Amino acid sequence: MTVTVLMVAEKPILAESIAKILSNGKLQSRKGFNGACSVHEYSDNFLGKPARFKVTSTCGHVFGLDFPPKYNNWDRVDPVDLFSCATEKKEANPKLKMEKYLSTEAKGCDYLVLWLDCDKEGENICFEVIDCVQNSMNRGASMDVVFRAHFSAIADKEIKAAMKNLIKPNLNESLSVDARQELDLRVGCAFTRYQTRYFQDKYGDLDSTCISFGPCQTPTLSFCVKRHDQIVEFTPEPYWILQTTIDTPSGKTIKLDWSRERIFDRDVANVFLSRITGCSAVKLTSITSKESRKEKPTALNTVELLRVCSSSLGIGPAQAMQVAEHLYTHGYISYPRTETTAYPSSFDFNFVLKQLKNGQFDTVSQQIMNDGIQKPKSGEDKGDHPPITPMKENSGHLSGDQLRVYDYVTRHFLATIMKPCKYMVSTFKFTASTEVFTLQSRKVIDPGFTAVMTWQQVNEDESFSDFKEGAEYNIQKSQLDERKTSPPDYLTESELITLMERYGIGTDASIPVHIQNISARNYVTVESGRRLIPTKLGIALIHGYRKIDPELILPTMRSEIETLLNLIASGKQKHSTVTSHALEMFRQKFKFFVLNVAKIDALFEDSFTSLADSGKPFCRCGKCKRFMKLVQARPQRLYCPTCQETLTLPTGKDGSVRLHGEHKCPLDNFDLLYWAASGGKLSDSWSFCPFCYNNPPFEDMKKGSGCNNCTHPTCKHGMM
DNA sequence: GCAAGGTC
Structure with a gap:
């Protein structure tokens, strides 16, 4: 009797490669119904029985973690609740219908072989695949019929060896990924929602639709701000170099390099100068030549x-x-x-x-x-x-x-696959009094790989072949040049990538996303030479975190979390122990952040235009200190963001709004209270405070007088 | 609307 084996890789290209290798090229392929994946079939033996193999794939993660819909209302959910509320798995890419696709292909299959990438994420996707197929396989997906292929490269030998040595998927590694997903989600969203709401509509020139925080993006930004701080705090130091020029045999004038390079003390530098001023010539004491090489690059990742x-x-x-x-x-x-x-x-x-x-x-x-x-x-x-x-x-x-x-x-x-670049370096050593000077010239022997990587070519300097050892050359001029040390330049994107790689922040696939994020959120701008210059917002945030809790921006934060997660992966700690410990730690950090957030406010006040100077209407009830929202076109209609009920304010015969409106919300335990300014005629543009609903007549707002009689007790929910 | 990680 023939058995059917379903084999699942992490991406379509791998399913194809694996199937080609294992079938020795004898396979039939068809497109899967989701359009993205293909199924490759061939026949062979499995566990001593004749078998039909079906090789297909996912497209990365099948599921992603999110909060249930009711926790996605930023107005109704206190961000601190995100540390403990429920979470749920959702299809990572609903368009791919991956869950349905896998369960369809698993119908009638007896065995499952998992060919996901051999890292922790891959191990996690193994269990996502098991979830998808267990109800449609002939005998379910118990561990008796589930196998894991462990391969170290996608090459003939390795793939065939993996097929002969099937093991079981590693639950602990998968659980460590579950823990990472949960931590990143809860921590990132809690901080992001809280600080977005906190800073929103408080400053004149702050665009704050989303002020995000994340365990990867925030340390990434921190690198850029750190370099900015070094530049700002840099104090130039004067130093002196001894500039000496000589006449060459061919009648040219040439500058020599001083062996002491530079001196930071003017008096000391002057001592050296005085030693030279007595000399009329330098003597060429030695000429040495050494072969040097520039190594070719390793293969490209x-x-x-x-x-x-x-x-x-x-x-x-x-x-x-x-x-x-x-x-x-x-x-x-x-x-x-x-x-x-x-x-x-x-x-x-x-x-x-x-x-x-x-x-x-x-x-x-x-x-x-x-x-x-x-x-x-x-x-x-x-x-x-x-x-x-x-x-x-x-x-x-x-x-x-x-x-x-x-x-x-x-x-x-x-x-x-070319040779290294070989070149000869000749060093000419000159002396005058106690001082030593040098000249160097380079001559390429074999360009090697620089023939294709032309930007790496060794520059051949002027040849000094007419110089003779033991000869003397006239000093034309000798003087001290005063210079100043200069600050480092802003961090380039390429340097940032190196730092992120070094500290384990992000992965090869996610590094571009984090860099794009800090730019999209207006924390940095990309300037000439792809240098990353932090904005006022980026700087104020990082300086703020540093004042409240420097651990939030440490470059090692990510790797420390990884270390905790590795305890789960290696089976040394339970998933629940690590997760609850880490979550509690971040919940405390979050609460501490909320208590001290005013420290960041102080920085924002220095960096951004205040409400009063912004020229836009803002609430003067004394508690909100925020911009008012302008409602266009239909000023007399309000709606409750909790239950969506709309309320039309009664107007008088002259079009003026006279009455207070009241709305008892059946879904919330407090009532929204609106009122309109008595007798004020509503114009097309009409403003209100989204926190206390204070809505003075527009005419008054334009004069800037505002309204000072807000008595709303909650000042919490916004209205549109 | 928010994170970070896969991949198309």
């Missing part, structure tokens, strides 16, 4: 691609990933999300070189094949995907950013 795109091509990380995805889906480059910088042992360099034969790299790839492929640098195999390499030549269809990224990927690939 995602983070390095992002760095180069930003620093050399001026393409931001999010845009770079989008371009790389396009190049990948159109067959120009290999899978662009990988941490691996080592080529698999089976990598066919000749095949790739032949693919490039008819394009602009024809000559160089031909030459590499003739000269022999040089062994690439060792790099690191993270077991995900091979490094990013070109897959075919540019047939002339690429242009703009696509062409530039493709061009870089190709040059990087070629460079990894």
